[in-house]
Amino acid sequence: MPESPGTPIRLLIADDHPIVRDGIRGMFTGDPDFEVLGEASDGARAVELARTLHPDVILMDLRMPGTDGVAAIKELARLGVAARVLVLTTYDTDRDVMPAIEAGATGYLLKDTGRDELVRAVRTAARGEAVLSPSVATRLLGQVRTPADPLSARELEILHLIADGATNREVAARLFISEATVKSHVLHIYTKLGVNDRAAAVATAFRRGLLTLGDG
Amino acid sequence: MPESPGTPIRLLIADDHPIVRDGIRGMFTGDPDFEVLGEASDGARAVELARTLHPDVILMDLRMPGTDGVAAIKELARLGVAARVLVLTTYDTDRDVMPAIEAGATGYLLKDTGRDELVRAVRTAARGEAVLSPSVATRLLGQVRTPADPLSARELEILHLIADGATNREVAARLFISEATVKSHVLHIYTKLGVNDRAAAVATAFRRGLLTLGDG
DNA sequence: CCGGGAATCCACCGAACGGTTGATGCCGCC
DNA sequence: GGCGGCATCAACCGTTCGGTGGATTCCCGG
DSSP states (O other): OOOOSOOOOOEEEEEEHHHHHHHHHHHHHTTEEEEEEEEEEEHHHHHHHHHHHHHHHEEESSSSSSSOOHHHHHHHHHHHHHOOEEEEEEESSHHHHHHHHHHHOOOOETOOOHHHHHHHHHHHHTOOOOOOOHHHHHHHHHSSSSSOOOOHHHHHHHHHHHHOOOOOHHHHHHHHHHSHHHHHHHHHHHHHTTTTTTHHHHHHHHTTTSTTOOOO | OOOOSSSSSEEEEOOOOHHHHHHHHHHTOOTTTTTEEEEEEEEHHHHHHHHHOSSSEEEEEEEEEESOOHHHHHHHHHHHHOOEEEESSSSSHHHHHHHHHTTTTTTEEEEEHHHHHHHHHHHHHHTTOOEEEEHHOOOOHHHSOOOOOOOOOOHHHHHHHHTTTHHHHHHHHHHHHHHHHHHHHHHHHHHHTOOSHHHHHHHHHHHHTTOOOOOO
8 A cells, every 4th residue: 555645754864963964855856755954963953844834753862962862852842843763873772762762752762774764764753653673673572571590479469569569468358368478478579689678679670571661 | 695514504393394394404504504403392392402502592483382472582592592582373363472572583574484584584693683574663662652641741740750750749849839730640640541650650651652662 | 919829948746667586377399 | 398488477667658737938920
C-alpha cells in the first residue's frame, strides 16, 4: 500500500555536522512525499526553527554543542511543539538512549540506518508511532527484562504488596500469616536484593525486573 | 546488501490455529533462506520440538491452549534452548506485551505485519536483535516515558535518594538541609503521588516514569 | 501589591520498621 | 538419612517514619 501523496511530510534536520545534514537532506530531496524545511546545527536553533517552521518530524542528533539533543527535546515538549522527534545518532549506549526516550523522542535510529529504512522510519514517526533501531530496541528490552536473583514466590508476593504500600501488618493480614513471618520474609528480601529498607527494595526490584511497570 | 545464502534460517511455528500456521509457513516456503522445521499447536509441544529440532527462530503465538506462549518462552529460557523467540500475535495490550518481553522474547510483531516485514524481522531476530511492531514499540516507550504529576525538582531529588535507600536523615545530610525539611518534602511527595509510605512512592514513581530503569 | 507555591525549618507523638536471635515443620536432593 | 532451603512463628530493641500543626523566606505572576 503506497503512501498517498497528499501533503508532504515536513522535516527539520538538526545536526552539528554539515556533511551529515547534507547526507540526510540528500536522502529526501527528489522525493515529493517529503519537504526539508530547514537545518539547525545545535539544539537551541532547532527549537527556534521548530517553533516557526512547524515541521512534522525533526531528525535530531544528540551530541551537539550548546543545547544538546535531549535538552532540545525537553524544551520542545515544554513549549508544546507538536513535531515528532526522531533521534538519529551514532551512539546506542544507555546514557544516550534512555534520556532521549524519557525526554520524549518518538524514535531512535542509528546513523548506519539505510536510506530506505530511514524514509520508512520518518513515515512511521510522522504517524506518531515509535521506530527503534534493532540494537536500541534490544537495549530497551534489556532494561525491562529480568537478570534476577531469585526471590521465592512468597517473597515476591510480599514485595508486590509492599510496593502497593502495605505495612507488614497489612501484608500479614492479606496472606493469613503472622506479622513476624512477614518480617522475616522482608529481611530475606533485603538480603537478596542487597538493600536495607523497603523503598530501596522496591527500586531495585523494578530495576531488576522483579516488579514491572505493567503490573500495577 | 542481500543476505548471503549460507545455511538457511531454521524456523519453528507455534500457533493453535492451523490456518495461521499455514499462512506463516506459506510466507517462507519457496525462499531458500528459510527452512520451516515444524509446527506446534500449543506451548508444551513447541518446547518439545524446539529441544529436538534446534530452530534458530520460533514464531510464537501467545494465546494457546494449555501452556501458553509466555510460559513456553520461560520454559525455553529455563532449559537453555538457544532459539530466539519472535512473538507473533494479534494483541498489543500491556497484559500481553510486557510479560512476553520479560519472559525473554526477542521480538514482538502483530499479525497484521506484511510478508516482507515478517521476513526481515525473522532475519533480524536470527541475529539476536530485537524487532518490535511500531505499536508495541510505542507501548514500550510509553512505559519508560513520563506522564508526570509534576514533582518539584527538589522533591524528585529526594525521591531519588529514597529509592537508593537513604533515610530521611541521610537525605538531609546529603542535601545540606535539616531532617525536618526532608520530612515535609517527603510528605508532599506522598500527597502528589497518592501514597502514604516511601515504598509505594518509589513504586508509583517508577510506574509514572518519574524514576526510571536507566538511572540507577 | 498581594496571593500562592516552593523551600526551608521546628517540636512532638504513636506507629511502623529494621535487626537480632532463635525455634519449628516440611520438602527435595545428594 | 541428613543437610539445606523455604515458610512459619516469637520476643525484644532502638531507630526511623508518618502525621500534625505550625513558622519563615523567596520569588513568580496576577
